[in-house]
Amino acid sequence: MNHSVATIKAIAKRELSSYFTSPVAYVFLVIFLLLAGFFTFTVGNFFERGEASLSAFFAWHPWIYLVLVPAVGMRVWSEERRSGTMELLLTMPVNAWEAIIAKFLASWAFLAIALALTFPIVVTVNVLGTPDNGMIFAGYLGSLFLAGAYLAITCMTSAMTRNQVISFILSVVLCLFLILAGFNPVTDLMTRWANPAVVEVVAAFSVITHFDGFQKGVIDTRDLFFFLSVIGFALFATSVIIRNHRAG
Amino acid sequence: MIRIENLTKSFGLKKAVDDLSFSVERGEVLGFLGPNGAGKSTTMRMITGFLPPSGGKITVGGHDVVEDGLAAKKLIGYLPENAASYPDMSVEGFLGFAAELRGLNGAARKKAVHRVVDLCFLESVLHQQIDTLSKGYKHRTCLAQSLIHDPDVLIMDEPTDGLDPNQKHEIRNLIREMGKTKAVIFSTHILEEVDAACTRAIIIDRGRIVANGTPQELRDMSTLAGAVTISAQGADQARLAALPEAARVEALEGAALRVYPKDKQASVALARSVMDLAGREGWKVAALHTEEGQLDEVFRRITLPDTVKKQ
Numbered sequence: 001m002n003h004s005v006a007t008i009k010a011i012a013k014r015e016l017s018s019y020f021t022s023p024v025a026y027v028f029l030v031i032f033l034l035l036a037g038f039f040t041f042t043v044g045n046f047f048e049r050g051e052a053s054l055s056a057f058f059a060w061h062p063w064i065y066l067v068l069v070p071a072v073g074m075r076v077w078s079e080e081r082r083s084g085t086m087e088l089l090l091t092m093p094v095n096a097w098e099a100i101i102a103k104f105l106a107s108w109a110f111l112a113i114a115l116a117l118t119f120p121i122v123v124t125v126n127v128l129g130t131p132d133n134g135m136i137f138a139g140y141l142g143s144l145f146l147a148g149a150y151l152a153i154t155c156m157t158s159a160m161t162r163n164q165v166i167s168f169i170l171s172v173v174l175c176l177f178l179i180l181a182g183f184n185p186v187t188d189l190m191t192r193w194a195n196p197a198v199v200e201v202v203a204a205f206s207v208i209t210h211f212d213g214f215q216k217g218v219i220d221t222r223d224l225f226f227f228l229s230v231i232g233f234a235l236f237a238t239s240v241i242i243r244n245h246r247a248g
Numbered sequence: 249m250i251r252i253e254n255l256t257k258s259f260g261l262k263k264a265v266d267d268l269s270f271s272v273e274r275g276e277v278l279g280f281l282g283p284n285g286a287g288k289s290t291t292m293r294m295i296t297g298f299l300p301p302s303g304g305k306i307t308v309g310g311h312d313v314v315e316d317g318l319a320a321k322k323l324i325g326y327l328p329e330n331a332a333s334y335p336d337m338s339v340e341g342f343l344g345f346a347a348e349l350r351g352l353n354g355a356a357r358k359k360a361v362h363r364v365v366d367l368c369f370l371e372s373v374l375h376q377q378i379d380t381l382s383k384g385y386k387h388r389t390c391l392a393q394s395l396i397h398d399p400d401v402l403i404m405d406e407p408t409d410g411l412d413p414n415q416k417h418e419i420r421n422l423i424r425e426m427g428k429t430k431a432v433i434f435s436t437h438i439l440e441e442v443d444a445a446c447t448r449a450i451i452i453d454r455g456r457i458v459a460n461g462t463p464q465e466l467r468d469m470s471t472l473a474g475a476v477t478i479s480a481q482g483a484d485q486a487r488l489a490a491l492p493e494a495a496r497v498e499a500l501e502g503a504a505l506r507v508y509p510k511d512k513q514a515s516v517a518l519a520r521s522v523m524d525l526a527g528r529e530g531w532k533v534a535a536l537h538t539e540e541g542q543l544d545e546v547f548r549r550i551t552l553p554d555t556v557k558k559q
Contacts (some may be wrong), residue, residue: 092350
């Protein structure tokens with residue numbers, strides 16, 4: 001057990017620091033903060049709403065993450081495959097699952113840093129009004145898990161190919177499906193020809209459905225369970241893909 | 249240390265490695281030869297636990313690579329074919345990372361990094377980012393990584409590929425030095441390296457072992473081995489062919505004649521007879537020597553027919 005913890009720590013540390021040695025990380029952080037600000041204040045009419053809440057902020061996260069999380073995660077495994085370092089890493093005394101978890105955690109930590117840098121907006125609502133800070137906390141927690149689910153899917157697509165662009169496109173498509181399955185215009189369309197029970201089942205697979213609760217300030221264990229199982233499933237699929245790739 | 253039994257690996261229908269068995273003990277340096285695509289890298293990737301075998305058994309230091317991969321991997325230092333490393337890290341950072349994964353911490357890690365930096369002459373580039381290094385330095389950085397935990401087993405896939413002659417010389421010396429206390433396998437297609445560094449060599453072709461022995465034994469497989477070449481004024485091909493030890497005589501460029509022995513073991517007797525004959529006949533001998541077998545001739549003879557067939 002100690003071995004696994006030490007291994008995961010070593011790989012995660014290397015992975016996280018590799019984000020910050022390239023300018024891409026800073027470009028990403030700036031773009032994320034600009035987009036979050038733009039959607040919240042301009043499209044979401046943050047001030048005009050006159051509400052002391054961050055609903056205008058969180059509502060855009062599934063869409064902002066749709067592009068940005070695959071951009072962060074696309075290189076995680078495809079780069080290792082392309083450069084041949086995967087062979088180096090997996091011939092070290094390292095189990096594949098340790099490497100998979102370490103790489104996921106490092107990228108998730110990077111996304112958490114990006115999310116934490118949005119703190120001025122929390123300060124803003126607290127200065128302008130008296131928001132429900134518990135609700136804001138739930139929103140952040142939900143947003144973090146949402147990012148984690150997208151990221152795990154990106155890790156999976158990244159393990160499939162040595163081409164980062166393909167990995168990016170595949171993960172955007174998969175994540176888009178997870179959004180649209182519960183996106184109101186789509187579910188409305190589906191109710192016209194499908195049984196409402198079917199629509200509900202499909203919507204249950206959507207991140208939107210499960211992210212809604214967090215936005216309303218409700219931390220439901222079922223929603224947490226949903227995100228954790230998406231992460232768990234995608235990382236498990238990653239390990240299968242890597243094993244099959246090596247089995248030839 | 250390394251024991252391989254009936255190792256097989258298929259990619260789809262193609263058998264990359266076919267029923268390979270051999271073992272390497274501590275103190276041995278095994279040269280792994282073969283044409284491109286013969287299965288050298290695939291075999292090494294299976295020994296290091298990167299590729300799972302389709303059949304057969306590999307044990308390293310008594311640990312089964314498939315069943316108990318972690319214990320086996322701890323004993324192995326591996327230099328992969330393209331000497332891959334993380335381009336965005338510094339040499340020091342990369343070696344520190346490798347040491348950390350090998351379970352070395354604190355002072356032990358510093359000491360280990362220092363040791364391999366000395367061993368591989370990396371002092372001058374210690375703080376440089378790896379992707380700014382020349383190929384030789386990149387290669388040595390990856391080599392340093394494989395030595396960081398002073399492994400009992402060292403596996404190197406084309407360790408001298410792409411290096412300049414001085415660097416090749418250094419690496420060969422290093423391999424020979426390592427071979428005194430470790431079990432070493434390295435692959436190459438440079439035949440002179442077999443003489444320079446190996447205690448034993450295996451030639452594989454299309455996934456099968458076609459020759460296994462010391463460099464001298466392999467050389468003796470050469471048709472040339474034991475032949476006597478004489479360059480003399482007045483030498484007569486027919487008289488030479490009539491010698492009891494001679495199998496046949498071949499005329500070479502520049503009036504030299506090469507006498508092949510009937511029995512390779514009796515090459516000394518052949519040389520003596522040739523000398524006696526020359527003395528009796530009063531030939532003016534300019535040069536006379538017994539041929540050593542040539543590895544590249546053996547290599548070509550064993551592996552060529554298949555390559556030609558494929559074309």
